[in-house]
Amino acid sequence: MYHYEYASRAQRRKPRQTVEKLIHKVQRELKSEFTFSYRFEGSDRLNLVTYDPSTNCGFDFDVNIEPNYDDDIYSPKDLKMMLMSAFNEFAEDYGFDYCEDSTRVFTIKVKDRCNSRILWSCDFAIVNNYYDDRDDRHQEILVNNKRQGTYEWQDQPDDFYDFYYRVDQIKETGLWQEARELYLEKKNNNWNPNKTSRSMRTEAVFEVYQRHFD
Numbered sequence: 001m002y003h004y005e006y007a008s009r010a011q012r013r014k015p016r017q018t019v020e021k022l023i024h025k026v027q028r029e030l031k032s033e034f035t036f037s038y039r040f041e042g043s044d045r046l047n048l049v050t051y052d053p054s055t056n057c058g059f060d061f062d063v064n065i066e067p068n069y070d071d072d073i074y075s076p077k078d079l080k081m082m083l084m085s086a087f088n089e090f091a092e093d094y095g096f097d098y099c100e101d102s103t104r105v106f107t108i109k110v111k112d113r114c115n116s117r118i119l120w121s122c123d124f125a126i127v128n129n130y131y132d133d134r135d136d137r138h139q140e141i142l143v144n145n146k147r148q149g150t151y152e153w154q155d156q157p158d159d160f161y162d163f164y165y166r167v168d169q170i171k172e173t174g175l176w177q178e179a180r181e182l183y184l185e186k187k188n189n190n191w192n193p194n195k196t197s198r199s200m201r202t203e204a205v206f207e208v209y210q211r212h213f214d
Helices: 009-030 042-046 076-094 159-172 176-188 197-213
Strands: 035-041 057-068 106-112 117-131 137-145 150-155
Touching (some): 009 035, 009 076, 042 057, 042 197, 057 076, 076 106, 176 197
Antiparallel strands (some): 106 117, 117 137
């Protein structure tokens, strides 16, 4: 059994500031090629950041990067490689390891090598927000399709937008603490190493919504 706890905003303040300093450095480095905006998402946005003080499971941030560029100039792979290269150039200055490329994000970590612990980390997703002909909002995410050896844009699933709608409904009716407790319970009783925090966070929100609104 795990022993996850919530990391307070005070605990996260300095690490978050460090991430922002690194991002600003990368923005300055790449401004002659393209600009990008960023936003902290996921657990930090919802104040659901967890860590396990009894193991090597430190807390993590989720950041969306939205590049502004002419898509005729850079392929999806070029775009991700340029961003990762720029982060790698400055990562060590801020205490991070080099980027790790995964399917939907790239990750930087702060490690305590003496004790084989990950103190904290940050996942960066590269996204593109757009509106369709009916003026409905959509989001694409840049994906590393490892089976096919390609990088491509993929639309987020339909429930991506339902999630934040349900979060707002739960908060407005004073049920957010119930969702927080359920999410922590799921994390502490999860035995599937391939199950992500994002999926457990989504499950907790949908289950609380179903209990009270469906």
